[in-house]
Every structure is written in structure tokens, then in C-alpha cells.
Amino acid sequence: MPRRDFYEVLGVSRQASEEEVKKAYRRMAMKHHPDRNPGDHEAERKFKEAAEAYEVLRDANKRSQYDRFGFEGVSGFGGGGFSSTEDIFSHFNEIFGDLFGFAGMGGRGRGPSPQPGNDLRYDLTISFAEASKGAQVTIKIPRKENCEECGGNGAAPGSQPSTCPRCSGTGQLVQGNGFFRVASTCSACRGQGKVISKPCPRCRGVGLVMETRGLAVNIPAGVDNGSRLRLRGEGEPGVYGGPPGDLYVILSVEEDKVFRRQGQDLIITAEISMVEAALGHVMEVPTLEEPVKIEISKGIQTGEILKLTGCGLPTPGSDRKGNLLVEVRVITPANLSKQQEDLLREFARLEEDKPMRKVKDFIKKAGKSLGV
Numbered sequence: 001m002p003r004r005d006f007y008e009v010l011g012v013s014r015q016a017s018e019e020e021v022k023k024a025y026r027r028m029a030m031k032h033h034p035d036r037n038p039g040d041h042e043a044e045r046k047f048k049e050a051a052e053a054y055e056v057l058r059d060a061n062k063r064s065q066y067d068r069f070g071f072e073g074v075s076g077f078g079g080g081g082f083s084s085t086e087d088i089f090s091h092f093n094e095i096f097g098d099l100f101g102f103a104g105m106g107g108r109g110r111g112p113s114p115q116p117g118n119d120l121r122y123d124l125t126i127s128f129a130e131a132s133k134g135a136q137v138t139i140k141i142p143r144k145e146n147c148e149e150c151g152g153n154g155a156a157p158g159s160q161p162s163t164c165p166r167c168s169g170t171g172q173l174v175q176g177n178g179f180f181r182v183a184s185t186c187s188a189c190r191g192q193g194k195v196i197s198k199p200c201p202r203c204r205g206v207g208l209v210m211e212t213r214g215l216a217v218n219i220p221a222g223v224d225n226g227s228r229l230r231l232r233g234e235g236e237p238g239v240y241g242g243p244p245g246d247l248y249v250i251l252s253v254e255e256d257k258v259f260r261r262q263g264q265d266l267i268i269t270a271e272i273s274m275v276e277a278a279l280g281h282v283m284e285v286p287t288l289e290e291p292v293k294i295e296i297s298k299g300i301q302t303g304e305i306l307k308l309t310g311c312g313l314p315t316p317g318s319d320r321k322g323n324l325l326v327e328v329r330v331i332t333p334a335n336l337s338k339q340q341e342d343l344l345r346e347f348a349r350l351e352e353d354k355p356m357r358k359v360k361d362f363i364k365k366a367g368k369s370l371g372v
Contacts, residue, residue, distance in 0.1 A: 003071060006053035014067065018058070025054040114242035120235045122249050126219060128256035132288055132313055134221035141215050141247065144208040144236045150200035152237070154207040161194035169193040192240075208237065217249055222264060222314040227251040258286055264313040264322030269329055270306075272296060277330045285326055287311045294326060302330045 007014055010024040028050035030036075037043035056062045056074050065073035122141055130137070146152030155161050163169040167186035171193040174183050185191040199205030215234060228248055235245025260267040270285055280298040284291045287308070294306055305325050312322025336344070 004049065006057055006066065009049050009053040010057065012057075016057075018060075021054065021057045025050055025058075114240045115238055116242045117236035117238040117245035119245040120247045122247060123252065124217070124249050125252045125254065126223075127254050128259070130219055131223050131251070131253040132221065135219045137217050137219055138214050139217055139249070140212050141234075142210060142212045143247075145211045145213075146237050147200055147203035147207055147209045149202040150207065152207045153196075154200055154203060154205040155196050156198040156200050159196075159198040161196050164189035164193055164195050167193065215247075219251070220316040222316045223251055223253065224261070224263075225251065225253050227316075259288075261313070262325075264315055264320075265325055266312045266322065267325045267327060269327045270294075270296075271329045271331050272300075273331055274333060277301070277328075285324075287324055288313070296328070300328055300330070302328060304328045 007016070010021060010028060012020055012024045016024070029047060032043040032047040032050065034040075034044050034047060056066050062074050067073075120141065120143055122139060124137065124139060126135070126137065129135075147154075149157060153161055164171070164186060166188040167173055171186055171189060171191040172183040173186050186193075189195050196205045200207070203209050215231070217229065217231070219229075228250055231247040231249065233244045234247035237244045258268060266288070268285060270283060272281055272283065276283075276296060277300050278298065280300075281296040282293055283296060284293050285308075288311065292308065292311070294308070296306075305327055308324040308326065310321045311324035314321050333340070
């Protein structure tokens with residue numbers, strides 16, 4: 001009998017979406033499943049035909065090749081038929097298993113599926129210096145690990161787990177006859193498909209033990225509060241051959257006594273005298289590296305900001321750096337001597353007259369008197 005077009009088999013158009021293809025296969029599989037049609041060879045043939053069509057049309061790459069070249073285009077992708085009865089039922093179980101709890105139709109259980117291990121979280125407080133320059137910090141993390149004495153299989157040295165006789169290693173028990181078969185976890189092996197006659201004395205048959213180990217964590221320069229570092233594979237081990245989980249290190253950065261942080265920018269406050277503000281001044285300010293000298297221009301006011309480009313915090317994963325912002329604060333002198341008060345009164349009088357030459361002379365004279 002000549003093969004029918006896959007779209008015709010499922011009763012969908014060539015423009016059908018992935019979901020439409022899936023629904024069509026579900027409808028055909030339910031209708032022609034052998035358990036619903038015992039002894040009906042035509043229904044069995046259509047069930048297999050629908051599975052073959054779905055195998056191709058569910059996959060975008062295979063579907064594209066089929067649309068262009070027909071059956072020849074998918075002959076290398078398994079479009080030429082299934083190699084076993086197990087393969088024919090695989091898509092049916094895939095679609096209906098989660099919905100109805102099937103453990104493989106007709107008792108075709110595959111045993112417990114690999115499951116990834118649990119992710120772990122560790123909260124780490126670091127200093128401002130460690131955050132700004134980067135560092136390597138060793139933490140002690142308690143976590144479950146495979147028991148070294150039994151290799152993680154839970155059996156005492158010299159013995160091995162055996163296949164559960166009750167569920168035949170599937171980890172599930174199937175109940176019911178005909179089309180609908182409900183699966184439940186095997187109570188004899190607790191869904192593991194294996195039973196241990198001689199448990200490992202160290203882990204008591206669990207295969208896992210709690211260990212506290214030192215782990216080096218590399219802190220990138222420029223991290224901030226709430227930064228999250230992901231250490232792949234450093235979580236708890238997987239089960240049934242699954243991959244280990246990950247460890248997430250959540251950072252908290254201590255405040256600094258000198259620098260205030262604004263993103264990757266740093267802010268410091270530079271206090272200068274009234275005379276330094278009026279006459280101008282050169283002063284030294286701290287940075288993350290060596291101190292640098294900056295020039296205070298004449299007449300600067302409180303609250304003005306001087307920017308040192310590239311003297312802030314580095315951006316993790318980038319060559320960019322923030323800036324250092326110097327906030328100027330002019331300090332009003334207190335506890336003046338009589339001579340200083342007289343000079344300021346003279347300054348006030350000259351300010352009223354505004355003879356610029358006298359003002360300049362006065363400022364110079366006042367500067368000497370105030371020790372500037």
C-alpha cells in the first residue's frame with residue numbers, strides 16, 4: 001500500500017501550527033490506539049501511521065526537509081518508520097503521560113528519569129576593598145554529597161542494589177485494564193526501581209551524606225550589593241544520573257568610611273577653608289589607587305562637583321570604569337582672633353566700595369594672617 005502524505009494522515013493543512021499538529025496526533029492516537037481496538041489490524045496500522053507522521057511534523061527541521069523533498073528528505077531522520085514497537089508508543093506516552101499518569105502504555109515503564117540536583121544559596125558579606133579591587137574568598141558550604149563509601153548507590157561495600165522485583169525496575173505500578181492505565185509510585189522501592197538488601201553503614205542506604213567543604217569564590221572587581229555569582233555544578237548532586245545543581249552566592253558589600261557609592265561612581269567630600277575657596281587651592285584627594293592632586297579654582301562654591309574621569313569602580317565584565325566625584329564643602333571659620341575679625345570687617349567694607357585693587361590686596365593680606 002503506498003504511503004500517504006503526512007499532513008493527510010493527521011488531517012491538517014501544510015500551514016498547520018505546531019500545536020495544531022500535536023492536537024491532531026492526539027486525536028488520531030486516542031482513536032486508533034490498540035488497547036481501544038483489540039485485534040483490529042487496520043486501527044493498529046493507522047496508529048503507527050499517525051506516529052510516523054507526528055515524528056516528522058513535530059520537528060521543525062524534519063518538517064522543512066519533508067516539505068521540500070518529500071519522504072526522501074526525511075529518510076535519514078527516522079521518517080522511514082520506527083525500529084520497534086517501543087518507539088511507536090514513545091510519542092503517545094510523551095503527550096498523554098503527564099496528563100493521565102501513564103507509566104508507559106502496556107507496562108512499558110522506563111524507570112526513574114534523571115533529575116538535576118537542588119540549587120543552593122549562600123549569603124556572603126565582603127569589604128568595600130574586596131568589592132572594588134576583586135578578591136578570592138574561601139567559603140564553607142554545607143551540602144549533600146555522594147557518599148564516598150558506597151559511591152552514591154546506597155549499598156554496603158561489596159554489594160550492589162538489585163532490580164525491584166515488584167515493579168521490575170520501573171519505579172511504578174500500573175493498575176487498570178484496557179486503554180486507561182493509572183500508574184503509582186512503587187512502595188517497595190519508593191520509585192527508584194532498585195532495592196538495597198545491605199545498606200551502606202555510612203549513609204544508611206540513602207547514597208548521600210551532609211558534608212561541609214571549603215570552596216574558593218572569585219569576586220569580580222566592581223560588584224555591588226545584591227550581585228549574584230553562579231557557580232555551576234556546586235549545588236547538590238543529581239539523582240538517577242541527573243546533573244548537579246548550582247550554587248548562587250549573593251553578595252553584600254560593607255560601606256566605606258571615605259567613599260560613597262553611586263552605581264560605579266564614587267563620591268568623596270573635600271573640605272576647604274573660606275580663603276582657599278576665594279584664592280584657589282591645590283589639594284590632594286584619595287582614589288582607589290594612589291592619591292591625586294586636584295586644583296580648586298578661585299571662587300568655588302559649596303556643593304560644586306569636580307569630576308575625575310575613570311577613577312571610580314570598574315564595571316564587572318567590562319573595561320569601563322566609573323568616575324570619582326569630589327564634592328566641595330567650604331568651611332566657615334570659627335573662634336576667630338581679633339585680628340582676623342578686623343580683617344574680615346575691612347573686607348566687608350571693601351566689598352561695599354568694590355575697588356578691585358584693594359580687594360586683591362586685602363585677600364592676600366588676609367591669607368597671610370590666616371596662615372594660607
